[in-house]
Amino acid sequence: MNPTKFFVPAFLKAINDNTEQSFRNIVSEPSPGIFVFEMLQKDFCEALLEEIENFEKWVTEAKFRIMRPNTMNKYGAVLDDFGFETMLDKLMEGFIRPLSRVFFAEVGGSTLDSHHGFVVEYGQDRDVDLGFHVDDSEVTLNVCLGKQFSGGELFFRGTRCEKHVNTGTQSEEIFDYSHAPGQAVLHRGRHRHGSRATTSGHRINLLLWCRSSVFREMKRYQKDFPSWCGECNREKKERQRSSIATRLDIFRRESESTA
Numbered sequence: 559m560n561p562t563k564f565f566v567p568a569f570l571k572a573i574n575d576n577t578e579q580s581f582r583n584i585v586s587e588p589s590p591g592i593f594v595f596e597m598l599q600k601d602f603c604e605a606l607l608e609e610i611e612n613f614e615k616w617v618t619e620a621k622f623r624i625m626r627p628n629t630m631n632k633y634g635a636v637l638d639d640f641g642f643e644t645m646l647d648k649l650m651e652g653f654i655r656p657l658s659r660v661f662f663a664e665v666g667g668s669t670l671d672s673h674h675g676f677v678v679e680y681g682q683d684r685d686v687d688l689g690f691h692v693d694d695s696e697v698t699l700n701v702c703l704g705k706q707f708s709g710g711e712l713f714f715r716g717t718r719c720e721k722h723v724n725t726g727t728q729s730e731e732i733f734d735y736s737h738a739p740g741q742a743v744l745h746r747g748r749h750r751h752g753s754r755a756t757t758s759g760h761r762i763n764l765l766l767w768c769r770s771s772v773f774r775e776m777k778r779y780q781k782d783f784p785s786w787c788g789e790c791n792r793e794k795k796e797r798q799r800s801s802i803a804t805r806l807d808i809f810r811r812e813s814e815s816t817a
């Protein structure tokens with residue numbers, strides 16, 4: 559881990575300052591719960607891509623069978639398996655956890671303690687797109703490494719708890735995003751998303767699924783509805799609306815009968 563070589567100076571400064579204001583100065587939040595910022599230097603992206611290519615070549619030549627990142631991607635590789643585990647641990651602890659403590663406190667952002675780090679690859683003779691899903695993470699970092707491509711937009715459709723994962727999307731939850739090399743997107747793992755077809759070129763992204771064992775343990779005992787689920791919130795508002803309507807109705811009838 560060599561922060562001054564890896565990260566763009568503004569990102570590094572914000573992390574060193576370590577205040578909510580310093581983070582807000584470098585991120586944008588184009589849709590609630592989705593944070594976008596410039597993160598990696600171009601040279602570092604290129605060096606990482608080269609390393610991944612070497613690894614892939616070695617795998618092919620040695621006819622090795624490697625673990626793919628998840629059940630959805632046939633291409634790409636688990637970075638933890640080829641020497642990146644310590645570096646990605648440092649990335650999570652020193653850089654992603656401080657941001658998540660501020661932006662994702664309610665899903666264990668301050669207690670992230672393990673990760674699954676991998677790259678995904680799209681393009682001709684690679685994966686084309688990625689279906690609608692939630693990640694097995696509390697917080698996900700998705701950084702575009704390159705190369706040149708068209709298509710491949712990420713689409714987001716609102717955050718949901720287990721119970722509501724297949725419910726409809728409200729219009730304000732619809733958000734599509736076009737990635738660019740060096741840029742990072744940080745979102746809750748439960749923020750439903752997918753990626754559209756990469757129509758030309760080659761798109762390679764670094765993914766870090768960050769988990770909190772404390773949050774997972776606490777969730778088992780939680781009775782209240784989760785504040786971060788869009789559908790739980792919608793249902794709560796709906797219940798409040800109908801209870802106010804009922805009370806108004808009773809009040810109206812009572813005043814009519816006493817008039």
Ligand SMILES: O=C(O)CCC(=O)C(=O)O
Binds near residue numbers: 678700753765
């Ligand atoms: O295609 C992408 O950039 C998204 C990848 C993703 O969502 C995942 O691997 O969990």
Ligand SMILES: [Fe+2]
Binds near residue numbers: 693751
């Ligand atoms: Fe994902």
